[in-house]
Amino acid sequence: MAKAKTAITPTRAEDYPEWYQQVIKAADMAENSPVRGCMVIKPWGYTLWENIQRVLDQMFKDTGHVNAYFPLFIPKSYLEKEAAHVEGFAKECAVVTHSRLVDDGNGGLKPDSPLEEPLIVRPTSETIIGEMYAKWVQSYRDLPILINQWANVVRWEMRTRLFLRTAEFLWQEGHTVHATAEEAMEETRKMLAVYADFAENYMAMPVICGEKTPGERFPGADHTFSIEAMMQDRKALQAGTSHFLGQNFSKASGIKFQNEQGEEQLAWTTSWGVSTRLIGGLIMTHADDDGLVLPPRLAPSHVVILPVMHKPETADAVLAYCESLKQELQAQTFAGRRVEVEIDKRDLRGGEKRWGWVKKGVPLIVEAGPRDIENNAVFVARRDTGEKVGLSRAEFVATVAERLQGIQDDMLARAKAHRAENTKTLDTLEDFKAYFTPENAERPEIHGGFAIAHWGGDAEDEDRLAKEMKVTIRNIPLEGQFGYDGEPGTCIYTGKLSAQRVIFAKSY
RNA sequence: CGGGCUGUAGCGCAGUCUGGUAGCGCGCUUCGUUCGGGACGAAGAGGCCGGAGGUUCGAAUCCUCUCAGCCCGACCA
The missing domain is CATH 3.40.50.800 (Anticodon-binding domain)
Incomplete structure (x- = not known):
């Protein structure tokens, strides 16, 4: 057999999504399972996840957090307590309705014994953890609570891709409770910075720390922050999020405490998480046409x-x-x-x-x-x-x-250079459209990248932009971040006043 | 949940239109020759043609129904 030019077929330039699947297969990291949308993580992929876990776990502990574990199942009524939360997750929940199987008379089994209250397989754990925190918190002396859990969660996604979006995935979720809004916000930002540190210094994946727009917020959060990375096809990947939940979940679960003056107050909570999606990000940041390229700090073998x-x-x-x-x-x-x-x-x-x-x-x-x-x-x-x-x-x-x-x-330097090469500051809608329009509409080639431009629109404008061009606001960079420009200007889309530039991109 | 496509060996596919003994490539096993960047030859093993009904002397192939998966939309860490 003639030697192939590259170990992976097709190449990134030929068919990026297919290349991605082939890299995973060639590296023997994971494969699709008989269970719809769920993957089997094989040893080479799982060892990588263990390395990610080990480093992050130490970082969490170094910032004062401890691990605990909460149930896989959440009573339906818990999920119903926070209106925005329900709205956001209801459509993608797996529901357990029965507790037993019996012979169906045809050599098969059928569910029997319906549950009094259906259980939801956790899509995230704010509600069940909030319920427990409400019991644990009585006094300001009980605060802060700084707990993380390593777990699996289930989100019944329509379309799945190995590591990037699977029906079941592994992650960590930090859930903290604080006496003041300031302290909770400090925690939110601190953990975002931990994620950025990990992404850059371990994954060699540069990220932009910023705040999500209201339309992209976590259901039930007052502020959502993310780290956003650029993949080699120049699309953005949200690699981690940190949420300031305000008092929304405290209200829903009744997390209250007496302050030093003896007054009853609602607590302030945060949550933050990264998932096995990081592995997808790592692949798409570094792998080449010969397969996976591992950053040494996380490689299963050096x-x-x-x-x-x-x-x-x-x-x-x-x-x-x-x-x-x-x-x-x-x-x-x-x-x-x-x-x-x-x-x-x-x-x-x-x-x-x-x-x-x-x-x-x-x-x-x-x-x-x-x-x-x-x-x-x-x-x-x-x-x-x-x-x-x-x-x-x-x-x-x-x-x-x-x-x-x-x-x-x-590896980090190359990833940074790639991001810099494919980021443009744009000031007219015309340039913006040209930037994000592929030459070949049928089979779009790798095009576009990050656009740094002014935005003054609302959630509906964002929706329209997404529908028209498949472009979304990734985040509003925090001060000092790549792409940050705090100068006011004119919104590229609506012509309204804009407080600062934001990052636009097509995304995963 | 709408619209399109695909189910045949471990993997990738041909054969289906026009019904007549189940095929190819890769991989696997054995033997030989090779060997510092993807070897070559020979001999083998491996199939309920997604499932259930029907038409027919005869079905992978035609008809009906079903199940599963993929892609495109709506939704998303």
Whole structure:
């Protein structure tokens, strides 16, 4: 068979959505399950999620949070308590109505024993957690409550895509209670900053911190903030959200406390979350036409060693060389953890094996064979750039951590450059339309990007814009963020007065 | 829930219009030759043609009904 030009078919330029699916398949990260809209996360994908969890969990703990666990099921009446919340989630809830199955007389089973009150499989846990918090909070001395939970949630989405939108997904949801609005807002922003820190410094995915417009708010929130990233097809991905819930859920669940003056007050709550969608973002930020490219700080393995042992007489010596190299490498630390090394001893042809690891995105691929033993050397290839270099073994071991950090830094730099290249400041509707209109309407090519422009419209204007051009406001950047411009101007769409520029893009 | 399409080997597909013994590529197994960037040859294994009814001497193929999936809309972390 002739060697394919790229490991992944089609390429990003040819068919981006199909490329995305193929990268996941080639890296063996996940696959669709027999259950509609639900994925099976395979070990390579799940280890990545574990690494994401481990780092974020530490960040949450470092900011004073603790973990707990609340039920999968929510009584229907709880969900009904907050009007906006119901409105937002009712259409995508899985409902449990029966508690038992009985023989249907045709060799099958049918539901029996209806529940007195249906249970909802949690789409998010504000209501059930709020109910518990109402019991736990009586005095200002009980505050703040700073709890996170790692869980699965279910949202019955119409259309699903691996990692980006699945009916069941894994996430963390932080739920906090505070005595004052100021403190709750500080928490909301603090956790947004934690997400941004994680996205940039671990995922090597630059993000814009900003506030969502009223139309895009979390159902039941007073303010919703997000981190928004640009994928390689220049579409935006909302990668995490942090909500200031005001007193809405406190009212609904009765979270009240007595302050120092003995007055009864409603508490202020927040919630914030990121999900397995981050993995989708990571893929679409870094993967190339040869498959996944993992940022070293989150990679399940940092280095894979491929022993070159075609001749039986040298096989033992090669394996011993690889084993001792692995030991030396694993004695090194990178980003607070051991350098993870795998030796691939499978009886496969060299090229086949190598491409397998290229597609899995391992940062460094090392070949070691008889010639290397003679020279006490290694042959090292970088996944992100494809750059190959022969090194002495000692030099490689001594520099492995800095090489990994170099890859991490370069990946972030490239992602930032990509975002900068595909972001435009626009001032006329004409330019705006041209920017977001593909040349080929039938099969849109990769086009557009982020537009930084003035906005003074309302929710209805946003809806119209979305329908006309499939473009939405991603967020209103916070001060100091990429794209922030606090100068007032004229709305590009309505001509009304605008307080500042916002980020527009097509999105996932 | 509307509109379009597809269900045939583990995966990707042909065969369906015009009914007549179930095919191809990849993958898998075994053997041989190869081997520092996706090898080649030979021999094999593997199917309730999504399901149920019908028409027919005979159905993957025609008809009816069903189930599942994909794409496009409405909805979304």
